[in-house]
Amino acid sequence: DQQVKQNSPSLSVQEGRISILNCDYTNSMFDYFLWYKKYPAEGPTFLISISSIKDKNEDGRFTVFLNKSAKHLSLHIVPSQPGDSAVYFCAASGETSGSRLTFGEGTQLTVNP
């Protein structure tokens, strides 16, 4: 039962354009969501998070949007840079899962110069 899904295994964008990564979840008890970036042979790096009481959180070039009714969140990166090329994971936690994170399967973002 995949409770967090990232339906696009890969995304390719041009440098300077917007990257939009999407994530859907099925468990309505999730109330905290996070995005991580991962380079090969390294651990995930925390990027940005959002609580279910908000619908938007912004940090520099990264903005996360949460649509609770659609059980959907997205990460916007503007402007995209070649160094952003990595695998991006969304993750969720909530009351019934305690503080453990449930991860999606990741989206490989490639930013072309």
Added chain:
Amino acid sequence: NAGVMQNPRHLVRRRGQEARLRCSPMKGHSHVYWYRQLPEEGLKFMVYLQKENIIDESGMPKERFSAEFPKEGPSILRIQQVVRGDSAAYFCASSQDAYEQYFGPGTRLTVT
């Protein structure tokens, strides 16, 4: 402030041997989590510990796997009698407040 430390970074074991993976959380963090990433998959939760206590082990296989976080020293994930299917990247994360988790570089276990 040093990040989450894991060692070894790479570990090769033959089938039937034991694997011990170590994790030192970030300074000031009292929550430790272990996750496993099998090839071509996302990260899967294994266990959540605080000092001397296992809080949630719902993701741990029932046999051969154990974890501890003693009062002194690092957290240890122990896999007894390893099999080929245990080959994976094992990541430790720590947290100060059980919300944002910060990950270590991982231990890549290869079972031959």
